[in-house]
Amino acid sequence: MYHARLDSGAAADAPSAPILPVRAADLAATGDPDWLAAEWERLEAGGRWPTQTHAFAAALEPLLTGQRRRLLxxxxxxxxxxxLPICRAPGWRARWRMAGSCELFEPGDLLCEGADDAAALTALFRSLDRPLSLDRIPADSQLLPVLRSAMKGRGWLSVRPAPPCPMIRLDESWRDPESRFNAGRRSDFRRAARRAEALGQVTYETLTPSPGEFDALFDEAIGVEARSWKREAGSAIAVDRLRETFFRRFFRAAATQGKFRLSFLRIDGEAVAMQLGLIWSGRYWLFKIGHDDRFGKCSPGTLLMLHALRWAAGQKLESFELLGETEAWITRFWTQDHHACVRVRTYPFTAAGMIAFASDGAVWAWQRLQPRDR
Structure with a gap:
């Protein structure tokens, strides 16, 4: 957990003590958690991703066991x-990275009140003697000019395209999502619906569980996902205890705030498809989907997606954020709109930085030498 004692090479100040008008600091893992949580949550109003929230960072605790953590x-x-919360594994070759990025593969970013405040982090980035690896941040992130300044004369900075984050901009037309597709797709939807109805009574629901209702419904949802191909692939929540603990904590906190949303497609009362998401910053954020492979012929995931889009448009939400990456099934079927992201790596002029640069350079050179598919 990130708490709040100053640890920036000067004497530690209590959170209530007078602090210089602008000061960069590294908050160590002891101190006043309530003050830190309140400050973090205040900054969230200007955030762009739910991965920037204090609830997300707090839920990461089991996934970061053994990691060294810093809060710049x-x-x-x-x-x-x-x-900006960062962490790294033990070992001399380990790089600093955004907390949770490798464990959950979602985009993230700096939280700040303004560009001047972001710029004040330059000194802290200059003090890092190890390289920093940010796998997916927005292409217009305020971190980029900060890191360029931090590396000037002290190291190299690499900025390369990263997998973008897909999204659907919602408007009134999405109240009838089938109308957004061509005749062939609409025919496919009707065929899938008929197949589902042939199996029993079909119902859809999007729920806002109370904290007392949360665990039973969450267990039902991850049980649906576990009856899919994801179990054998090892990506189902139920087969990874640490990731299950993370999602349970994160979504339970969202349920306490009334932000968690859980959607089911049921046939004769049995859940055959599910979605786990939340409402944040006027948008619907879809974190996990799954369907029971026994019902695959009626495309339950597609039918539930249509329901979720219809529901989100009816709530007058700004967008439907799919998170993850722009996989082919998304770009060919649902949307080509996305948030552009970049991968950023720093290479300070230190032994660790030069080793990282040589290692990455070898990988890039090898990739360039590989024959491209015609």
């Missing part, structure tokens, strides 16, 4: 004006 912050008076 800018303090303005007695408040936090910018923050």
């Amino acid at each position: 912050c800018v303090l303005r008076d007695s408040a936090i004006a910018a923050l």
